[in-house]
Amino acid sequence: MKPDLELKLQALLDAELPPSEAEEMRLLAARDQEAARLLAELQDITTVLRQNEPTAAVPETRPFYWSKIQRQIEREAARNASPAPSRADRFRRWLTPLAAATAGVAALLLLLNRTAPQAALNGVSPAVGARASASRHNPADTKFVAVQETQPPSGTLVGTPPARIRNDGSSFMVEME
Amino acid sequence: MPDQQEKPSDMDLVRLAQKGDMEAFEELVARHRDRVYARAYGMMRNEDEALDLSQDAWVKGWQRLGQFQGGSTFSTWMTRIVINLCLDQLRRLKRKRAESLEAMEEESGGVERQMPVTTFNPTEGLEQAELRARINRALGLLSAEHRTVLILHEFEQMDYKEIARQMKCSMGTVMSRLFYARRRMASLLAGLKRENLE
Numbered sequence: 001m002k003p004d005l006e007l008k009l010q011a012l013l014d015a016e017l018p019p020s021e022a023e024e025m026r027l028l029a030a031r032d033q034e035a036a037r038l039l040a041e042l043q044d045i046t047t048v049l050r051q052n053e054p055t056a057a058v059p060e061t062r063p064f065y066w067s068k069i070q071r072q073i074e075r076e077a078a079r080n081a082s083p084a085p086s087r088a089d090r091f092r093r094w095l096t097p098l099a100a101a102t103a104g105v106a107a108l109l110l111l112l113n114r115t116a117p118q119a120a121l122n123g124v125s126p127a128v129g130a131r132a133s134a135s136r137h138n139p140a141d142t143k144f145v146a147v148q149e150t151q152p153p154s155g156t157l158v159g160t161p162p163a164r165i166r167n168d169g170s171s172f173m174v175e176m177e
Numbered sequence: 178m179p180d181q182q183e184k185p186s187d188m189d190l191v192r193l194a195q196k197g198d199m200e201a202f203e204e205l206v207a208r209h210r211d212r213v214y215a216r217a218y219g220m221m222r223n224e225d226e227a228l229d230l231s232q233d234a235w236v237k238g239w240q241r242l243g244q245f246q247g248g249s250t251f252s253t254w255m256t257r258i259v260i261n262l263c264l265d266q267l268r269r270l271k272r273k274r275a276e277s278l279e280a281m282e283e284e285s286g287g288v289e290r291q292m293p294v295t296t297f298n299p300t301e302g303l304e305q306a307e308l309r310a311r312i313n314r315a316l317g318l319l320s321a322e323h324r325t326v327l328i329l330h331e332f333e334q335m336d337y338k339e340i341a342r343q344m345k346c347s348m349g350t351v352m353s354r355l356f357y358a359r360r361r362m363a364s365l366l367a368g369l370k371r372e373n374l375e
Contacts, residue, residue: 007352010359014330016337037294042356045363049331052305054313056215058231059224065210066203069235073199076236 001034009039013046187251195242202242206235209252213259219328220263222317230266234259256333264343267321315365323358330355 005028011017012025029035058065185193185201187208193201213234218227237258245254303311316324322344329335329343337355341348 007356010352010356011337014337034294041294041363042359045359045366046331048308048366049312049327049362052308052312053332054215054219054309054316055211056218056227057211058214058228060228062207062210065232066206069206069232069239070199070203072232072236073239076240 001032001038005035006038009035010042013039013042188247191242191245191247191251194239195245202239205251209255210235212252213255216256216328216332217259217263219316219332220260220321220325221266222324226266230262231259234262237262260329260333260343264325267325268345271321311366312362315362318365319358319361323354323361326351326354327358327362 005025008017008021008025009029012022012029017025029039185204187205190201190205194205210231214227214231217230217234218224221227221230234255238255241258245251249257316327319327325344326340329340335343337348337351340351340355344351
């Protein structure tokens with residue numbers, strides 16, 4: 001039997017066909033044994049299912065089952081009761097870390113500015129002094145400072161007295177001892 | 178019996194619960210929890226999932242209680258809520274797993290189309306408890322899609338259009354799935370009976 005006829009026979013059983021098609025299917029079932037048997041099988045299984053729906057019981061005691069429902073109801077009520085964050089709250093939440101980061105950068109710049117002249121006064125070139133201060137923040141510079149301190153520049157004889165840096169207030173002078 | 182006369186109706190309890198009376202709602206849960214759970218279990222075939230979904234249904238029922246006007250029984254209204262939750266869950270599960278071979282067979286015509294019609298009553302002479310147990314076992318052997326369409330049509334008495342709306346598919350798909358599910362159930366019940374006779 002064609003699949004569309006099978007589905008129409010089923011629709012006849014379920015009262016889902018318009019009257020004209022329903023009559024057509026009734027006639028088919030009356031003259032065709034296969035159609036009649038199929039219709040009977042569908043009818044039987046429908047009847048059996050509707051009269052014998054399987055049952056199931058909650059596998060928990062009444063108080064325990066209810067306690068979980070009650071807790072969930074209360075939790076969701078509390079969540080719905082707490083107001084949504086306002087636009088100002090959301091802006092504040094975003095602004096706080098930004099302000100902290102800005103303050104940190106400003107403090108670092110201030111520290112660098114103060115360290116450079118101080119390093120020169122202590123006999124260290126301003127550049128090295130500044131890098132030494134910054135080396136805590138940049139490991140690459142730490143390596144650079146270590147080279148400056150342990151290896152003399154190329155062409156310098158070993159044992160050459162160290163250079164002395166003088167500061168006369170307006171400029172730096174390098175003197176060889 | 179005086180006790181029965183004093184017992185409030187579901188609608189009385191609903192009215193109290195709509196005013197915020199949790200005790201009245203607890204009584205409604207106690208009265209209908211097995212039916213709601215059974216529907217979830219029938220669709221999901223998993224005790225833990227059925228418990229979780231039935232509890233979620235009761236929470237939703239409480240939250241939407243204001244919308245219940247008594248157009249259907251409270252029990253039917255709650256069953257529809259749990260069915261919707263089960264359908265959502267089945268859709269989530271379906272997205273996670275590949276289409277089953279069974280579903281592919283259905284699309285290509287299905288083996289049940291070539292199956293001989295069951296010529297004897299596979300349930301004849303069985304006690305109702307035994308028959309229910311067999312139906313339950315046979316339902317468990319269907320795919321989720323076929324089981325769902327059968328449950329919605331035979332147990333919830335939904336028409337094709339309503340099932341298509343609930344399952345978000347065409348009416349043609351509903352008809353095809355229902356046909357397959359019925360024929361497979363007939364075959365499974367006959368098979369279970371034969372196993373017993375042998």
